[in-house]
Amino acid sequence: xxxxxxxxxxxxxxxxxxxxxxxxxxxxxxxxxxxxxxxxxxxxxxxxxxxxxxxxxxxxxxxxxxxxxxxxxxxxxxxxxxxxxxxxxxxxxxxxxxxxxxxxxxxxxxxxxxxxxxxxxxxxxxxxxxxxxxxxxxxxxxxxxxxxxxxxxxxxxxxxxxxxxxxxxxxxxxxxxxxxxxxxxxxxxxxxxxxxxxxxxxxxxxxxxxxxxxxxxxxxxxxxxxxxxxxxxxxxxxxxxxxxxxxxxxxxxxxxxxxxxxxxxxxxxxxxxxxxxxxxxxxxxxxxxxxxxxxxxxxxxxxxxxxxxxxxxxxxxxxxxxxxxxxxxxxxxxxxxxxxxxxxxxxxxxx
Amino acid sequence: xxxxxxxxxxxxxxxxxxxxxxxxxxxxxxxxxxxxxxxxxxxxxxxxxxxxxxxxxxxxxxxxxxxxxxxxxxxxxxxxxxxxxxxxxxxxxxxxxxxxxxxxxxxxxxxxxxxxxxxxxxxxxxxxxxxxxxxxxxxxxxxxxxxxxxxxxxxxxxxxxxxxxxxxxxxxxxxxxxxxxxxxxxxxxxxxxxxxxxxxxxxxxxxxxxxxxxxxxxxxxxxxxxxxxxxxxxxxxxxxxxxxxxxxxxxxxxxxxxxxxxxxxxxxxxxxxxxxxxxxxxxxxxxxxxxx
Numbered sequence: 317x318x319x320x321x322x323x324x325x326x327x328x329x330x331x332x333x334x335x336x337x338x339x340x341x342x343x344x345x346x347x348x349x350x351x352x353x354x355x356x357x358x359x360x361x362x363x364x365x366x367x368x369x370x371x372x373x374x375x376x377x378x379x380x381x382x383x384x385x386x387x388x389x390x391x392x393x394x395x396x397x398x399x400x401x402x403x404x405x406x407x408x409x410x411x412x413x414x415x416x417x418x419x420x421x422x423x424x425x426x427x428x429x430x431x432x433x434x435x436x437x438x439x440x441x442x443x444x445x446x447x448x449x450x451x452x453x454x455x456x457x458x459x460x461x462x463x464x465x466x467x468x469x470x471x472x473x474x475x476x477x478x479x480x481x482x483x484x485x486x487x488x489x490x491x492x493x494x495x496x497x498x499x500x501x502x503x504x505x506x507x508x509x510x511x512x513x514x515x516x517x518x519x520x521x522x523x524x525x526x527x528x529x530x531x532x533x534x535x536x537x538x539x540x541x542x543x544x545x546x547x548x549x550x551x552x553x554x555x556x557x558x559x560x561x562x563x564x565x566x567x568x569x570x571x572x573x574x575x576x577x578x579x580x581x582x583x584x585x586x587x588x589x590x591x592x593x594x595x596x597x598x599x600x601x602x603x604x605x606x607x608x609x610x611x612x613x614x615x616x617x618x619x620x621x622x623x624x625x626x627x628x629x630x631x632x633x634x635x636x637x638x639x640x641x642x643x644x645x646x647x648x649x650x651x652x653x654x655x656x657x658x659x660x661x662x663x664x665x666x667x
Numbered sequence: 668x669x670x671x672x673x674x675x676x677x678x679x680x681x682x683x684x685x686x687x688x689x690x691x692x693x694x695x696x697x698x699x700x701x702x703x704x705x706x707x708x709x710x711x712x713x714x715x716x717x718x719x720x721x722x723x724x725x726x727x728x729x730x731x732x733x734x735x736x737x738x739x740x741x742x743x744x745x746x747x748x749x750x751x752x753x754x755x756x757x758x759x760x761x762x763x764x765x766x767x768x769x770x771x772x773x774x775x776x777x778x779x780x781x782x783x784x785x786x787x788x789x790x791x792x793x794x795x796x797x798x799x800x801x802x803x804x805x806x807x808x809x810x811x812x813x814x815x816x817x818x819x820x821x822x823x824x825x826x827x828x829x830x831x832x833x834x835x836x837x838x839x840x841x842x843x844x845x846x847x848x849x850x851x852x853x854x855x856x857x858x859x860x861x862x863x864x865x866x867x868x869x870x871x872x873x874x875x876x877x878x879x880x881x882x883x884x885x886x887x888x889x890x891x892x893x894x895x896x897x898x899x900x901x902x903x904x905x906x907x908x909x910x911x912x913x914x915x916x917x918x919x920x921x922x923x924x925x926x927x928x929x930x931x932x933x934x935x936x937x938x939x940x941x942x943x944x945x946x947x948x949x950x951x952x953x954x955x956x957x958x959x
Contacts (some may be wrong), residue, residue: 366857389862401853405875414871415861466861 318344318379318392318469318502320365324376327360327526334360335526338374342504342519347496350506351513352523352549358506359474361523365504366395366472380471389415394463395472398479400455402447402462409434409443412461435466436498452486460495473505477512489516510550514538522546544663547592552619555592555657556632562587568658571626575604578653582666589666590659595621597655598634606649608632610641622647694938701932707925719932729909730933733917734940736824740831740899740913741892747832748888749881752839757873759840760847771844775837782834786901789830793817803868820910823903827911835891839884846880847873886948893941 320342327335336356342348350358365376367388376384383391400409409430410417434440437457447455455478463471463603473492477485493516496503507513514521514534522529522537522545522591530537530546543546548554562585566577571593577583594608598606608624613636618634624647634649641647658666673915689901701719705712724729755774759767777785792799793816801813850873858868896915899905905912914937921930 366860368859388856388860393860395860397853397857399851399853401851401857403854403857403872403875406871418858418861418863418867419869462857462861476889480812643889 319377319388319443320458320470320502321375321377322361322365322373322597323377325361325376326363327357327364327369328372331525333372335364335557335573338526340521340528340531342502342515344502345500347493347505347516347518348502349513349517349519350504350521350523351508351510352529354508356523357526358521360526362395362472362474362504364505365391365470366393367391368395372400378539392469393472394466394468394470395474396456396459396463397475397571398475400447400459400479401414402455402458404447407443408439408445408447408458408461411447411458412465414462415466418640422454426639429465429467432494433461436464436495436616439459452480455530456480456488457491460492462636464495464499470503470534471503472500473503476505477507478509485512490518506544514550541592541657542665544590544592544659544665547657547659547665551594553595553633555594556598556634557659558591558593558626558632560589560632562589564604571606571608571628571630571632573604575653577658578640578656579658579666590661591662592657592659593632593655595633596635598632598649598650599637600650600652600655603652605649606632606651607646608649610643610645611648613643615640624649682934697931699936700928701935703928705927705931707927708846715928719929720936723932723936729912730917732909733912733914733933734936736911737893737895737913737915737937740828740895741889743825743828744831744835744892745888747909748836748839748871749884751832751836752843752884753881755836755840755842756778756847759844759867771841774840777834778837780834782897783901785830785834786898789826789902790817793826815898817903818907823907824911827899827902830902831895834898835888837855839888842884842887843877843880846877850876862876882951886945889944889948890941893937893944 320340322338322340325335325338326333327494334376338361350361352358360369364371365378367383367386367390371384375382376385377393378393388395402543403414406414412433413426413430416429430443434443439454439457439461439462442450442454442458447458450458456479459476476492477488480488489512492634494506505512505516517534520534520537521531524545530542532540534550537546538552541550548557558570562577562583563569563574564585566579566583567574568577568583568589568591583589606626608626610622610624612623614621614623620633620640622631622636622641624634626632632649634647660666700712702713702714702716704715704718722728722897759771760927763770793801795801795813795815795818800816800817804810804813814822817823854872854876855868858872863871893917895913896919898918899911899913899916904913905916914933918930918933918937
């Protein structure tokens with residue numbers, strides 16, 4: 317079993333602390349995605365698990381063994397780099413078997429592992445080529461092949477798709493997902509793209525400023541974010557944030573209308589707060605209405621997004637079904653009070 | 668378009684004329700004079716066929732040894748400079764963490780020193796009786812190791828090669844260091860994850876990726892080594908006897924003695940050697956680079 321457990325991990329570069337007291341348990345066979353904006357420490361965290369970066373303090377366990385002080389090669393991990401890092405002077409076959417050859421494994425074993433990895437990744441016809449003769453997607457597959465051949469307990473991916481074009485990225489996303497099902501190994505995947513996180517992950521770890529903001533299944537994060545940051549980061553187009561005031565017990569005034577807050581307690585009269593409403597929740601046929609003026613229309617075919625401004629000057633993006641309005645028209649955006657997420661001024665969720 | 672096409676030519680012609688007048692013609696002239704008895708003893712210049720070349724390749728003369736020494740010098744200094752240059756470059760790239768620029772400057776200082784100054788310094792250091800090296804060796808009781816560094820026929824050429832390496836290694840190091848710094852660190856990290864130790868990383872990552880820089884360095888070293896003159900002139904002047912004589916010092920001496928025909932014949936032979944070796948090395952360089 318290859319659980320990965322991080323205990324009180326801290327990391328500083330000089331006097332700058334980039335990872336703050338991270339505690340995390342990743343179960344065997346789980347596909348975990350670290351997601352967050354650039355500089356949130358997700359890559360550093362991955363590199364510490366890989367053993368390419370030392371931890372300043374804390375403990376890393378892989379498969380119940382403490383590997384904090386172990387060399388990268390002895391941790392039972394394999395890593396796929398953003399730049400692929402294929403050795404340019406070696407053929408595809410040599411690239412994939414480099415680790416085995418360095419470890420002086422017997423010839424038949426090397427041949428067998430190469431053949432099986434090449435089969436899984438459909439690289440059989442490319443084995444004699446050099447990386448320069450491959451397309452981006454093929455290079456990506458070779459990099460994954462190099463990882464598979466090592467037969468690791470844990471696969472680590474460091475933004476592996478960011479050098480590919482959009483179409484190929486979607487395709488490789490699916491391929492990596494299938495690979496995970498075939499191999500059943502624990503995989504940790506770093507990305508800044510929340511769509512990748514939502515589509516691929518069993519569990520998502522949202523990071524900001526070197527701290528874990530929330531850990532959970534994709535839909536848990538989507539439906540039940542712990543704070544405004546996670547709510548805004550997960551979901552595309554992003555959640556709208558409107559400022560509101562508590563007028564009376566559970567009454568909230570927002571953008572010219574008032575409604576009954578979907579929370580039991582925790583509100584104080586006169587308190588200002590942020591209301592988070594997702595664009596798709598503004599397409600309800602009835603409920604609380606907000607009037608706004610349409611600035612831009614994005615018609616995607618199946619659905620459309622309206623970029624609007626309320627009378628009080630707040631910007632709202634709303635999904636729209638049915639006949640499209642004209643730019644400059646006033647529209648009524650409706651939402652169910654239950655779809656609203658409330659956040660305090662500091663960003664914490666009010667339940 | 669017509670006007671544009673003429674511009675490059677207009678700029679080329681003056682340079683080409685100067686180059687022809689002051690380089691190509693004298694060079695060809697030199698080759699022609701190699702077949703004459705041109706000298707400072709007589710105003711007459713007579714065509715003598717291959718007489719000068721017969722003298723060069725005759726067993727009674729030492730000129731064979733000159734060329735042999737030149738090859739030894741070239742081969743050994745290439746190895747010494749590349750090995751030490753690479754070692755220093757690796758040290759400055761990975762090993763040393765502080766004062767890197769200071770060390771880099773320190774190693775580069777000999778490159779900047781004038782060759783004649785280096786010659787004088789080392790003639791003083793390597794002086795058999797009161798030179799710094801032998802005095803130090805005697806002072807610590809290592810009398811057995813004291814040598815006539817520049818005056819022992821068996822040692823002189825070797826000493827010159829070491830001095831030349833000391834002077835030239837900084838230049839080679841700078842080029843190799845630049846090459847090392849272009850190798851992306853992901854390759855080393857990937858190799859580290861693959862379980863490659865320091866030696867395997869050097870063998871499978873550093874060396875292959877540094878090949879273009881090593882090739883450049885080798886070309887420079889070959890062309891320098893075959894044409895070496897000043898360091899030999901400044902330290903041993905080809906001595907003792909002919910022990911450390913190289914092609915260029917031979918040419919210089921032939922001209923000083925007024926044997927212009929013989930000098931030009933020597934130059935012509937060196938020219939042909941440079942042509943072939945240079946062509947061979949450049950062909951090696953033309954191989955497509957491995958880097959993506």
